[in-house]
Amino acid sequence: MTAGGRSRHHERLLALIPYDTAVTMADLVRISGLSRPTLADMLHRLQAEGAMLCEPAVASGGRGRPAQRWRRRPPGGMFAALAFSRDSVRVRVANADDQAFAEREETLDVALNARGALDGGHRLLNECLATLDSDVESLTSLTLGLPCPVGDGNQPQTRGLLPDWVGFRPVEWLRDRLPGVRITAENDANLAAVGEILDGAGQGCRDLVYMKLAPGIGSALVIGGRLYRGAAGYAGEIGHVQINEMGHPCVCGARGCLAMELYIAARHSTGGEGGLLALTELFRRCDAGDIAAGRVLGRVGGLLGEQLGALANMIDPERVVVSTADVPPHPALLAGIRDGIRRTALPAVGDLPVIPSPLGIRAEPLGGIALARGAHLSGLAHFTASPERGRRGPGGV
Ligand SMILES: [Zn+2]
Numbered sequence: 001m002t003a004g005g006r007s008r009h010h011e012r013l014l015a016l017i018p019y020d021t022a023v024t025m026a027d028l029v030r031i032s033g034l035s036r037p038t039l040a041d042m043l044h045r046l047q048a049e050g051a052m053l054c055e056p057a058v059a060s061g062g063r064g065r066p067a068q069r070w071r072r073r074p075p076g077g078m079f080a081a082l083a084f085s086r087d088s089v090r091v092r093v094a095n096a097d098d099q100a101f102a103e104r105e106e107t108l109d110v111a112l113n114a115r116g117a118l119d120g121g122h123r124l125l126n127e128c129l130a131t132l133d134s135d136v137e138s139l140t141s142l143t144l145g146l147p148c149p150v151g152d153g154n155q156p157q158t159r160g161l162l163p164d165w166v167g168f169r170p171v172e173w174l175r176d177r178l179p180g181v182r183i184t185a186e187n188d189a190n191l192a193a194v195g196e197i198l199d200g201a202g203q204g205c206r207d208l209v210y211m212k213l214a215p216g217i218g219s220a221l222v223i224g225g226r227l228y229r230g231a232a233g234y235a236g237e238i239g240h241v242q243i244n245e246m247g248h249p250c251v252c253g254a255r256g257c258l259a260m261e262l263y264i265a266a267r268h269s270t271g272g273e274g275g276l277l278a279l280t281e282l283f284r285r286c287d288a289g290d291i292a293a294g295r296v297l298g299r300v301g302g303l304l305g306e307q308l309g310a311l312a313n314m315i316d317p318e319r320v321v322v323s324t325a326d327v328p329p330h331p332a333l334l335a336g337i338r339d340g341i342r343r344t345a346l347p348a349v350g351d352l353p354v355i356p357s358p359l360g361i362r363a364e365p366l367g368g369i370a371l372a373r374g375a376h377l378s379g380l381a382h383f384t385a386s387p388e389r390g391r392r393g394p395g396g397v
Helices: 008-015 025-032 036-049 114-131 170-177 188-199 258-270 275-287 291-315 331-344 360-373 380-384
Strands: 052-055 069-072 078-084 088-095 101-107 139-146 182-187 208-213 217-223 226-228 319-323 354-356
Touching (some): 088 114, 139 170, 170 182, 182 188, 217 291, 258 291, 291 331
Parallel strands (some): 319 354
Antiparallel strands (some): 088 101, 208 217
């Protein structure tokens, strides 16, 4: 028995169930391998302890008795996400069931002032808590989202990406100011992928590629219903795949990386500056009827798509979700991505849906809160994917 009096069998069953998903008895039989009578006994004991909630059965219109659904009771207290990009922070604080929440965002010089950025995030966190008539004493856990790979031990790999963060330990910095709060760091695209799976274009999906263009190119992989981080946290760094060995020098030390070549192509045609700004300028010109801008979007989308097609051949995702931060991805960019995927993927893989993110940058604090609450996506898709595997978008796309 554990210290709380609950047996290890009950603890193991609880560990299989994420906080954000209701499950049926059939789901639990499938993932636990236990019999229905054993599970029923365990669930009723956990319900009596207050660890599980049983939702009334709702008729679905199908044949047979409607299934009861079980939900894990969320932990108490408040949960927070501090989601940093290179030049801003978005903070969200919510209670266990998301019924009460507060959000703030601010433009900050994140890349060149690590302590100043964290100070700003910490201040916004306190403002959010005050809005909810709460304080740091009530905070249970916090996810820190950063625009860089995050390795074991919560250590961000910031070299070449966030100059002032090199050698700095942000999780320890926050722990000194938030004693007793469980704090974990996570890559920003990983946060967004979780947000999309729970509340956006990734719903019902267990094999997903999420791609974010803002201002570098980040991606996240969900494989078999789990976030895939790789051996050292570098999984998903598609922006640093070399596509031209004679290309432009990149911040990572190599030449001709996908992100660098793509944004330079966008800047060349707009004559302006900035990666994402050049892309959004192309969106605007394309909407105004500029055919040349549409061609450039098709070409940069194709560069992305060719790499995504190679990746799709390896992991066979159900769909790709694309985000361009504050603005929706332009249809011409998405069309270019689809063409590029078809050029490099097997025909049977190349028709996978490429879907614009409905959440944009908001996916990051949403996913951060879910991770803070402990929805680590472990087994999540066992419950949410359709029984027949296949590629389909949300709402039948
Ligand atoms: Zn690079």
